Amino acid sequence: MTMNPDMPPSAAPMQSWRRSDTDRFLDKAFLWLTGAFGYGVIAVLLGIAVQVAKAAWPAIQQFGLGFLTSQRWDPVQNVYGVLAQLYGTLVTALIALLIAVPIGIGIALFLSEDFLPDAVKRPLVFMIELLAAVPSVVYGVWGVYVLIPFLNPIARWLNQSFGWIPLFSSAPAGPGIHAAGIILAIMILPIISAISRDALVAVPGKIRQASYGLGATRWETIFKVIIPAAFSGIVGGIMLALGRAMGETMAVTLVIGNSNRISSASIFDQGSTIASLLANQFAEAGGLQLSSLMYGALSLFFLTLIVNVLAEYIIRRFSIKY
Amino acid sequence: MTISDAAGHVGLSLKKNPSSPRTLFSSAMSVVATLCAVLAVIPLVAVLYYIIVRGLQYLNLDLFRQLPPPPLGEIGGFGNAFVGTLLTVGIASLISIPFGILTAIFLAEFAKDTDAPEENWIDFAVNILAGVPSIVMGTFAWATVVLLTGTFSAVAGGIALSVLMLPTIVRTATEALEAVPGSYRQASVGLGASKIDTVMKIVLPAAVPAITTGVMLAVARAVGETAPILFTALFSQFWNRTVWEPTATLSALVYNFAQVPYPNQQNLAWAAAFVLVVLVLFLNILARFITRKRG
Numbered sequence: 001m002t003m004n005p006d007m008p009p010s011a012a013p014m015q016s017w018r019r020s021d022t023d024r025f026l027d028k029a030f031l032w033l034t035g036a037f038g039y040g041v042i043a044v045l046l047g048i049a050v051q052v053a054k055a056a057w058p059a060i061q062q063f064g065l066g067f068l069t070s071q072r073w074d075p076v077q078n079v080y081g082v083l084a085q086l087y088g089t090l091v092t093a094l095i096a097l098l099i100a101v102p103i104g105i106g107i108a109l110f111l112s113e114d115f116l117p118d119a120v121k122r123p124l125v126f127m128i129e130l131l132a133a134v135p136s137v138v139y140g141v142w143g144v145y146v147l148i149p150f151l152n153p154i155a156r157w158l159n160q161s162f163g164w165i166p167l168f169s170s171a172p173a174g175p176g177i178h179a180a181g182i183i184l185a186i187m188i189l190p191i192i193s194a195i196s197r198d199a200l201v202a203v204p205g206k207i208r209q210a211s212y213g214l215g216a217t218r219w220e221t222i223f224k225v226i227i228p229a230a231f232s233g234i235v236g237g238i239m240l241a242l243g244r245a246m247g248e249t250m251a252v253t254l255v256i257g258n259s260n261r262i263s264s265a266s267i268f269d270q271g272s273t274i275a276s277l278l279a280n281q282f283a284e285a286g287g288l289q290l291s292s293l294m295y296g297a298l299s300l301f302f303l304t305l306i307v308n309v310l311a312e313y314i315i316r317r318f319s320i321k322y
Numbered sequence: 323m324t325i326s327d328a329a330g331h332v333g334l335s336l337k338k339n340p341s342s343p344r345t346l347f348s349s350a351m352s353v354v355a356t357l358c359a360v361l362a363v364i365p366l367v368a369v370l371y372y373i374i375v376r377g378l379q380y381l382n383l384d385l386f387r388q389l390p391p392p393p394l395g396e397i398g399g400f401g402n403a404f405v406g407t408l409l410t411v412g413i414a415s416l417i418s419i420p421f422g423i424l425t426a427i428f429l430a431e432f433a434k435d436t437d438a439p440e441e442n443w444i445d446f447a448v449n450i451l452a453g454v455p456s457i458v459m460g461t462f463a464w465a466t467v468v469l470l471t472g473t474f475s476a477v478a479g480g481i482a483l484s485v486l487m488l489p490t491i492v493r494t495a496t497e498a499l500e501a502v503p504g505s506y507r508q509a510s511v512g513l514g515a516s517k518i519d520t521v522m523k524i525v526l527p528a529a530v531p532a533i534t535t536g537v538m539l540a541v542a543r544a545v546g547e548t549a550p551i552l553f554t555a556l557f558s559q560f561w562n563r564t565v566w567e568p569t570a571t572l573s574a575l576v577y578n579f580a581q582v583p584y585p586n587q588q589n590l591a592w593a594a595a596f597v598l599v600v601l602v603l604f605l606n607i608l609a610r611f612i613t614r615k616r617g
Contacts, residue, residue: 019514019516023516024516026516026518027516027517027518030517030518030521031428031432031517033424034424034425034427034428034431034432035428035432037420037421037424037425037428038424038425038428038429038433038444039444040421040425041425041444041447041448041451041488041492042443042444042447044447044451044485044488045447045450045451045454047462047466048454048458048459048462048485051462051465051466052458052461052462052465054465055461055464055465055469102358103358103361103362104358104362106354106355106357106358106359107355107358107359107362109355110355110356110358110359111359115352115355115356124359124363126610127363127366128362128363128366129606130366130603130606131362131365131366133542133543133546133602133603133606134366134369134546134599134602134603135545135546135547135548135573135598135599135602136546136547136548136549137546137548137573137576137577137580137595137598138369138373138546138576138595138598138599139369140577140580141576141580141591141592141595142368142369142372142373144580144581145372145376145580146368146372186365189362190362193362217344217345217347217348218348218351218352219347219348219351219352220344220348222351240453243453244453246455247453247454247455247456247457247458248455249455249456249457249548249549250548250549250573250577254577254580254581275455275457275549278457278460278461279457279549279552282460282461282464282552282553283552283553283556293461294461294465297457297458297461300455300457300458301454301455301458304453304454304455304458305450305453305454307453308449308450308453309450311453312446312449312450
């Protein structure tokens with residue numbers, strides 16, 4: 001296109017480059033709208049803390065921090081404490097981690113290193129991801145009708161043969177802390193293996209090749225080079241899994257036995273967690289019991305908050321950038 | 323040391339000795355890792371096997387048309403619970419999908435430009451929200467909606483589930499928007515489009531398949547969740563007339579009927595669990611399929 005030298009540089013094109021006021025206003029409004037929803041997420045998070053704390057206030061005033069160190073949950077006398085539930089929450093999560101961490105990392109290694117051809121690996125990765133998709137309540141029902149009957153003879157044998165160890169000192173009655181721990185292990189396994197696998201895959205190939213080139217065996221490379229390089233991702237994944245295990249409700253409620261006290265150190269005892277206590281009593285509670293349950297929910301909220309913030313911190317702070 | 327000595331030495335050391343402890347350890351660990359993978363697949367297979375075997379036995383179309391039975395009665399059905407699940411998850415989706423996508427647009431399209439610290443804070447809040455136990459979300463919805471309206475309702479359940487779905491949708495939608503090449507945006511702005519046109523007509527359509535995947539995963543999670551439903555939607559033996567009354571859901575039905583000693587209700591729980599698992603797995607596989615076809 002040639003320019004016509006006779007045509008004066010009119011104002012018209014200049015004006016058309018300037019966007020109309022409506023246009024500019026719409027853009028602004030759009031920014032504000034999306035921004036409002038963006039901040040809305042923060043508001044929701046704060047809203048959860050505020051609303052739960054508000055409902056828990058009468059119990060906070062009544063029991064203070066002693067709520068966390070008393071194991072008396074007594075609706076008749078209207079005295080409440082969640083030590084037993086706190087204990088159950090932590091112990092079941094610990095059992096779950098003890099089982100799921102080594103197995104989860106093993107799977108992650110198996111699926112990230114070149115053990116398998118892609119054609120086998122991909123469906124296997126998918127199947128383990130599906131394990132995470134199965135609803136919690138379905139695991140619970142399976143736990144009640146399949147896992148507990150399966151565990152019973154094993155637990156009884158452990159109790160009879162090794163009853164002198166405090167961990168196995170009580171006679172198993174079916175549901176119990178051990179069953180909850182094992183169900184939780186199954187449920188957090190996909191989280192640990194998925195996040196660990198991501199971290200392992202992110203380790204650059206040249207590091208691996210350098211290690212092999214120096215004569216290291218496959219597992220020397222894995223233990224001394226790859227796992228240290230992926231460490232922060234793996235630990236972050238474990239922390240997220242811990243948070244998940246502590247807050248998991250339905251499966252645990254169905255298999256833990258729902259006893260509101262700590263009878264002994266045995267894992268075959270029946271117990272409860274904060275989440276299972278809420279699931280069992282909330283719908284029928286009122287008054288101080290209800291606000292004590294809310295206090296329990298608030299404690300659980302902060303417990304998982306601490307674990308999750310730590311996980312975030314570890315992943316952000318210690319991740320090595322290549 | 324002569325050169326030939328050195329060569330001989332090197333030649334020897336380059337050979338892998340199959341019976342050396344190092345090699346043996348390596349092979350043993352490979353076996354252990356394989357066992358780990360097998361061990362993880364066992365529960366999945368076992369869960370699916372029992373759900374299919376027990377659930378299929380009692381499954382028929384009548385279950386979707388009838389109401390839950392009283393103890394020791396006929397087998398009945400879970401018609402109202404099926405409708406209730408669609409209702410609560412539908413309400414949750416109506417809230418969380420626009421909320422999540424608008425947040426993602428802010429994170430991916432606006433907060434990125436300015437390098438603003440708010441992106442970090444919102445990002446952080448999303449991650450923390452993802453870690454909040456689902457039962458705590460239930461207590462939140464109870465304190466906010468049930469207490470305010472004075473009744474357990476499908477809306478309360480939907481709001482609890484929407485909080486649950488939100489982080490998943492924000493995360494996947496943000497990733498999807500960020501994956502759209504910058505050249506699309508530059509081309510659009512270069513042609514004189516406004517920011518809102520660029521986002522709504524160019525960037526968002528390009529990200530739709532990946533966002534759909536995220537939404538389906540979130541819906542799948544919400545369908546199976548029970549804890550946030552327990553004291554928000556509660557349960558009901560009857561058909562819903564409005565969304566402002568206690569509402570039955572499949573997951574709550576499984577939970578309630580799995581704990582009773584009556585075989586007819588137990589059987590119904592297995593059938594409902596089967597329907598739940600089929601729904602959830604179907605959504606997951608479909609979600610995966612959409613992304614795979616794309617990339």
